[in-house]
Amino acid sequence: MEKITIKKDLFCLPWTQTILGTHLEGNVNFMALDWLTRVNYQPPMLGICVNRNNASSTAILDTQEFSVNVPNEDMVEITDYTGIVSGKSVDKSDLFPVFYGELKAAPMITSCPLTMECKLVKTVELPTNNFFIGEIINIYTEEQFLTDGKPDVKKIKPFLLTMPDNQFWSIGKNVGKAWSQGVAMRDRLNKGQKA
Amino acid sequence: MEKITIKKDLFCLPWTQTILGTHLEGNVNFMALDWLTRVNYQPPMLGICVNRNNASSTAILDTQEFSVNVPNEDMVEITDYTGIVSGKSVDKSDLFPVFYGELKAAPMITSCPLTMECKLVKTVELPTNNFFIGEIINIYTEEQFLTDGKPDVKKIKPFLLTMPDNQFWSIGKNVGKAWSQGVAMRDRLNKGQKA
Numbered sequence: 001m002e003k004i005t006i007k008k009d010l011f012c013l014p015w016t017q018t019i020l021g022t023h024l025e026g027n028v029n030f031m032a033l034d035w036l037t038r039v040n041y042q043p044p045m046l047g048i049c050v051n052r053n054n055a056s057s058t059a060i061l062d063t064q065e066f067s068v069n070v071p072n073e074d075m076v077e078i079t080d081y082t083g084i085v086s087g088k089s090v091d092k093s094d095l096f097p098v099f100y101g102e103l104k105a106a107p108m109i110t111s112c113p114l115t116m117e118c119k120l121v122k123t124v125e126l127p128t129n130n131f132f133i134g135e136i137i138n139i140y141t142e143e144q145f146l147t148d149g150k151p152d153v154k155k156i157k158p159f160l161l162t163m164p165d166n167q168f169w170s171i172g173k174n175v176g177k178a179w180s181q182g183v184a185m186r187d188r189l190n191k192g193q194k195a
Numbered sequence: 196m197e198k199i200t201i202k203k204d205l206f207c208l209p210w211t212q213t214i215l216g217t218h219l220e221g222n223v224n225f226m227a228l229d230w231l232t233r234v235n236y237q238p239p240m241l242g243i244c245v246n247r248n249n250a251s252s253t254a255i256l257d258t259q260e261f262s263v264n265v266p267n268e269d270m271v272e273i274t275d276y277t278g279i280v281s282g283k284s285v286d287k288s289d290l291f292p293v294f295y296g297e298l299k300a301a302p303m304i305t306s307c308p309l310t311m312e313c314k315l316v317k318t319v320e321l322p323t324n325n326f327f328i329g330e331i332i333n334i335y336t337e338e339q340f341l342t343d344g345k346p347d348v349k350k351i352k353p354f355l356l357t358m359p360d361n362q363f364w365s366i367g368k369n370v371g372k373a374w375s376q377g378v379a380m381r382d383r384l385n386k387g388q389k390a
Contacts, residue, residue: 001337001338001339002337002338003294003305003335003336003337004335004336004337004338005296005333005334005335006334006335006336006341006344006345006346007334008238008239008331008333008334013211013213013231013265013309013353014209014211014348014353014355014366015211015232015233016208016209016210018208035232035233035234036208036232037210037230037231037232037242037244038210038230038244039230039242039244039319039321039324039326040244040321040322040323040324040326041246041323041324042322042323043203043322044203045321047232047234047242047244047326049232049233049234049235049242051236070208073370076370076371076376077371077376077377077379077380078377078380078390079377080371080373080374080375080376080377080378080380081376081377081380081381081390082377083373083374083377084374084377084378084381085377085381095390099198101200110198114208122319122321124234124317124319124328126234126235126240126317126328127235127237127238128235128236128237129234129235129236131234131235131242131328133319133321133326136203138200138203139200139201139202139203140198140199140200140201141198141199141201142196142197142198142199143196143197143199144196146201147360149201150201150359150360151201152360153209153357153360153362153364158208158209159370159371160209160355160366161373162348163373164345165342165345165347165348166372166373166374166375167348167369167371167372167373168369168370168371168372168373169348169366169367169368169369169370170367170368170370171209171355171364171366171367172364172365172366172367172368173364173365173367174362174363174364175268175271175354175363175364175365176271176272176275176354176362176363177361177362177363178275178278178356178358178361178362178363179275179278179279179361180275180361181271181272181275181276182272182273182274182275182276182277182278182279182280183275183279184272185272185273185275185276186276186279186280195273195276195290
């Protein structure tokens with residue numbers, strides 16, 4: 001079928017929904033955060049994209065620390081709320097019970113099944129956003145979210161955001177095993193068989 | 196329940212599975228790519244994380260261009276294959292039919308429901324990886340993947356990767372509407388009601 005072009009911000013890669021935790025002028029603050037990724041393998045680093053005008057951007061530049069919190073499906077409403085009111089005008093410090101790890105300005109949300117505390121290592125200034133690269137100092141979870149000692153996505157129950165339809169989605173069914181199904185294909189190709 | 200720390204690369208944020216397209220010494224090359232995010236709002240930019248030793252890293256530094264292709268659930272096996280054989284030793288140029296947009300070295304996969312061509316604007320060198328920031332020049336899709344003129348995730352059917360369990364997942368059920376459920380909560384709080 002014919003290819004067509006669409007508006008350049010109209011694309012719906014699903015992003016995992018997280019909540020960014022910072023200290024804004026000494027006060028705990030939170031913001032819904034969708035644009036983030038691993039940016040380095042060793043040591044493990046996360047990169048997060050924050051609008052330069054957001055209070056969270058000021059907070060990170062000030063303290064050089066932040067947390068990334070992964071809410072579960074039961075936290076959709078409160079997560080969305082953190083993204084629609086600004087820390088400049090609304091005090092969000094009482095929204096969640098928090099705990100701290102090694103860092104002083106990376107408040108983590110106790111009710112989130114998975115949380116990370118990060119230390120800023122680099123800020124990339126882009127036209128409308130700051131891209132903050134942080135080294136993951138520690139990851140926190142609970143025994144109930146592990147299977148064989150590893151985080152289990154079906155127990156953690158994160159959710160996803162797609163834009164521009166602005167819908168939240170759960171994780172669906174298993175559709176395969178990575179670094180496994182491709183091995184079988186490689187072996188067939190090596191034997192001169194069809195892919 | 197008690198919080199515990201886990202190994203720092205043991206966390207399962209679901210990543211949307213994509214395939215990176217490049218020209219490696221003039222030859223079309225592909226690689227499974229999971230670590231990517233929007234990094235700037237206007238103009239729309241994507242950042243992608245590639246191991247420095249990967250052939251794709253050399254290719255992007257050489258041509259300053261790349262494509263990001265979103266495969267659907269039917270493409271799990273071939274997508275996985277692109278991630279387990281290196282372009283240094285295996286010619287992957289015939290794996291997919293490709294098309295081009297404005298750029299000369301950003302081959303896009305015809306069978307992928309959504310593809311983007313990107314021009315490199317900045318390379319962030321990190322300890323083991325290069326983080327390439329590209330401006331999105333064009334996004335391509337087909338009429339059949341749109342609803343009301345916008346990409347529809349339920350028609351595109353992308354899939355996700357979780358690590359370290361290395362499982363692929365489909366998109367599940369709708370669990371809410373973004374910038375909407377939080378508005379109702381804000382209104383309740385503004386009226387002095389409970390969250």
